[in-house]
Amino acid sequence: MAPDILRSKIVKTFKLHGLTLRSESSTYLQSLLRETEHTEVDDALSRIIDALGNLNLPSAVIDKATLESAVNECNDDAQPENSDKVFNVINVFHAPKFKYNSEKKKLLLDDTTRTLFGTASDKTRVSKDRYLMVMQRTIRHKLFTPPVLGMPVRNSSNSFTLQTVEQVLGNQGSASKAIVLAMIVQIKEGR
Numbered sequence: 393m394a395p396d397i398l399r400s401k402i403v404k405t406f407k408l409h410g411l412t413l414r415s416e417s418s419t420y421l422q423s424l425l426r427e428t429e430h431t432e433v434d435d436a437l438s439r440i441i442d443a444l445g446n447l448n449l450p451s452a453v454i455d456k457a458t459l460e461s462a463v464n465e466c467n468d469d470a471q472p473e474n475s476d477k478v479f480n481v482i483n484v485f486h487a488p489k490f491k492y493n494s495e496k497k498k499l500l501l502d503d504t505t506r507t508l509f510g511t512a513s514d515k516t517r518v519s520k521d522r523y524l525m526v527m528q529r530t531i532r533h534k535l536f537t538p539p540v541l542g543m544p545v546r547n548s549s550n551s552f553t554l555q556t557v558e559q560v561l562g563n564q565g566s567a568s569k570a571i572v573l574a575m576i577v578q579i580k581e582g583r
Contacts, residue, residue, distance in 0.1 A: 417459045492528045523575045
């Protein structure tokens with residue numbers, strides 16, 4: 393593929409995903425994809441963008457080091473693993489744990505230390521984390537997602553808003569088609 397066409401294809405693909413490449417990253421990616429066939433360039437770019445999405449990016453501007461780590465992650469995924477391995481045993485205390493961040497609206501790595509026997513505050517945190525996970529999954533359901541600009545308008549009778557108890561109490565009846573998601577927990581002493 394011609395260098396100018398490849399460079400413009402790389403830049404356009406990254407811009408479509410809301411990312412901007414620095415000049416050295418664009419040159420690096422262009423040198424990697426130079427020998428790739430025209431039909432495989434789109435697939436390679438989508439795998440690299442997916443790998444960048446898995447990284448915790450500080451900004452939308454991609455530097456060469458970040459791009460190299462994404463390419464290395466793609467190369468690691470492309471290598472076949474040992475097919476003799478049927479089970480993989482993971483230590484639960486070293487397995488990654490994710491926590492939903494409502495401000496960023498995504499799951500982030502939770503790096504708190506875990507112990508076998510938790511404290512009383514850990515009991516409440518388990519219930520709160522479970523509630524937030526259910527809330528996050530429910531918000532993404534098609535009944536609760538707001539309409540996207542530029543898309544055809546759905547039937548308005550099938551769209552609802554998910555609200556907290558505090559929001560419903562503040563509205564005093566003005567919220568139509570509002571659904572409250574709550575969690576009722578019964579505490580048993582001594583357990």
